[in-house]
Amino acid sequence: MNFFDFAWSTTLQMTKKTPNELKILLHDDLRYPYLGKDSRGYVLHLIKPKKLDKENVSFQGLRFNFHNQLHKKIIWYLFKSSVYHLSMHSLLSDFSSYSKWARRKQLSLSTFVVSLLEDVIINKHLGSSFPWAIAEIAYANAITYLRMKSVEELPNNASRVMASALTKYNVGKVKGTLKDELLTDVKAITSILEKKLRKTPH
Structure with missing residues (x-):
């Protein structure tokens, strides 16, 4: 290599x-x-x-x-x-385009949201322009999922929602057991991302 x-x-x-x-x-x-x-x-x-x-x-x-x-x-x-x-x-990606929106928002949360939105855009582009890369990315996502802590081990609800939204979007599941109200939030986030993925032009 x-x-x-x-x-x-x-x-x-x-x-x-x-x-x-x-x-x-x-x-x-x-x-x-x-x-x-x-x-x-x-x-x-x-x-x-x-x-x-x-x-x-x-x-x-x-x-x-x-x-x-x-x-x-x-x-x-x-x-x-x-x-x-x-x-x-x-x-x-043009991360500077989010700077106005991110003002006065919690830094870790706004960074996470921007990262997820940009990932939707690049995943769409990868799927249409470089389909040969998708299988290897899926493999890497699965390895990343296995490395992650269960949501019960994370320190607060914000961390649990962010980690769960990431794994739900990337591999289709949450690692561990999430409270019902948090799981509802995660499903809402991933639903929005999936809709954006369908609407994003190639």
């Missing part, structure tokens, strides 16, 4: 941008990938495995045996999914 070459070739293919318009950085000390910005444009901060010993690596906060084929597949699919996801955000 050549993570850097894959990231560059795939990002340029999906975005049609030139190497001068964006930057890709690989880190072995991050827990999650993220999209940043510098004076030139977007910066994709991706995660590469960190060697622990002759057999084991650390990746996204998890320990893997690099000689185990299933472990290698999980690493590779998680990495590829993050490349697809951040590439689409760098192409389609």
Whole structure:
């Protein structure tokens, strides 16, 4: 696996941008990938495995045996999914357009809502323009779901609703048991997202 070459070739293919318009950085000390910005444009901060010993690596906060084929597949699919996801955000997302709406709102909640809405847009685009990526993204979503805490373990209702809306939208289920009134909120949120997905143009 050549993570850097894959990231560059795939990002340029999906975005049609030139190497001068964006930057890709690989880190072995991050827990999650993220999209940043510098004076030139977007910066994709991706995660590469960190060697622990002759057999084991650390990746996204998890320990893997690099000689185990299933472990290698999980690493590779998680990495590829993050490349697809951040590439689409760098192409389609304009987070500044939400700045007026987000004023005087709770930062964590407004950030979550914006992220979910933008994910709807990029998922629609991925499905229509890059259908070959969907299976790997679904695999990565399933792994992410397994890693998440049950909703009962989360500290407050806001966290429970946000986590549940995310998993309900991405994998179709809530992890754990949610109170009826919170589950109603989650179903309402995912219903809105699904309607937006149907209305969003290709």
